[in-house]
Amino acid sequence: MLRLLDWLKRIDDNLHKLDTLQESLSLLELVHFEARSLVEYLKQKAIEMQPVSSVFRDVLDGIGYTITTICAAFTRASWWGRWADLAMPVVYGKIVHSHGLLNNCLQQSTITLVQLFRPNTGRFHAVQ
Numbered sequence: 001m002l003r004l005l006d007w008l009k010r011i012d013d014n015l016h017k018l019d020t021l022q023e024s025l026s027l028l029e030l031v032h033f034e035a036r037s038l039v040e041y042l043k044q045k046a047i048e049m050q051p052v053s054s055v056f057r058d059v060l061d062g063i064g065y066t067i068t069t070i071c072a073a074f075t076r077a078s079w080w081g082r083w084a085d086l087a088m089p090v091v092y093g094k095i096v097h098s099h100g101l102l103n104n105c106l107q108q109s110t111i112t113l114v115q116l117f118r119p120n121t122g123r124f125h126a127v128q
Contacts, residue, residue, distance in 0.1 A: 001038065001110050007031050008103045015096060021088065024095050031102055032074050039064045039071070059116050063109040070105045074098060 011027050014020040042064040086094075 001106050001113075004031050004034055004038070005103070005106050005110070007034075008099060008106065011095070011099050012103075015092070015099070021091055021095065024099075025091070028095060028098055028102075032071055035067050035102065035106075036071050039067050056116060059112055063112065066105055066109065070101050073101065 007027050008031060011024045011031075014024045014027075042060050046060050
């Protein structure tokens with residue numbers, strides 16, 4: 001998740017330069033692909049680890065569900081495959097919106113994991 005957040009930071013930096021929309025869009029597609037890969041990893045490996053508390057399993061399941069929901073919005077977006085046909089302000093707006101959704105989702109997921117492993121930072125804690 002931290003690597004994905006780093007890529008999103010790069011997109012954020014690029015958004016201040018209109019000549020980097022192609023790079024931003026490519027990075028956004030990469031983050032989208034990697035986010036789906038993360039969800040598959042969570043489903044196949046992380047959630048099945050033994051011994052894992054039910055709280056940890058539920059948090060991972062929730063993170064996977066949230067990322068899947070955000071990624072599904074990208075898949076449904078009609079502009080995704082034909083961005084070159086759209087006006088630059090429209091593409092810019094779509095990138096900003098998509099970036100914001102992914103960034104928020106990954107930040108909140110990271111915070112939730114930190115709270116899980118550091119009980120003093122929040123209400124979640126790993127059950128031993």
